[in-house]
Amino acid sequence: MTGRTVIFGGTFDPIHIAHLALAEGAADELGAERVLFVPAGTPPHKGGARLSAAKQRLRMVELAVLGNDRFAVSRVEIDREGRSYAVDTIRQIAREENGGRPLYLIGADSLADLGSWREPDAILEEAEVVVAPRPGFDPERAPGDRRGRVRVLATPRLDLSATAIREKVRRGESIRYLVPDAVRDYIERHGLYVERKERGDGAAG
Secondary structure (H helix, E strand, C coil), rough: CCCCCCEECCCCCCCCCCHHHHHHHHHHCCCCCCEEEEEEECCCCCCCCCCCCHHHHHHHHHHHHHHCCCCEECCHHCCCCCCCHHHHHHHHHHHHHHCCCCEEEEHHHHHHHHHHHCHHHHHHHHEEEECCCCCCHHHCCCCCCCCCCEEEEECCCCCCCCHHHHHHHCCCCCCCCCCHHHHHHHHHHHHHCCCCCCCCCCCCC
C-alpha cells in the first residue's frame, strides 16, 4: 500500500454495486490505502435534476461501505456551503492528508466534460486524475489538453446507472443485488424514488 487516498465523488442517488466494485478494483490497481466516498452536497452539473436529500444520500453511502476497512465516507461537500466543486474538495482533503497528492476517480464521460469544471487545470495538477473507462472508451479520443495527464484504469466499470435503479423502484420492480441489502432496506423504509420523474443521471451516478 502507498498510503494514498482515492477520492470518489458523486451524487450516489443511490449508491450501487457498480460504485462499490469500481472502488474496490481501483484501490487494488492503484495500491491505495483507502477510498474516500464523497457524496455531493449541491452538484453544479445536475441542472434541474431532483436529488434526494443530502443526508439521505450520505446515509446510504455509510450503509453501503460498512464492513470494508478500506472504504471511508467524507461529508466535506455536504457540510460546505454553496455548490460542490471538485477542486475545493481535492484541496481540502489534501490538507487533511497533510499535503499528500490524492488520487481523484472519475468516469470516462466526466473526462470529456472536465473542461467545463471549475479550475480543470488545477484539478489535474493537485490530484492524480484516474479515469474509469466504459466499454468502447478510447483514451486517445480524450480532449487533447488532457491526453497523457490522466491515468486510465485497466478494468471498465460495470454498466449500471443510478437512473435505472430509481426507475425500477418507481415501477415497483426489485433492485435486489443491484444495491447492498442495507441500502435497499433504507430506500424502502423511506419511500425514496417512488413516483419520481427522472431527468437523467450524471457520470458519477
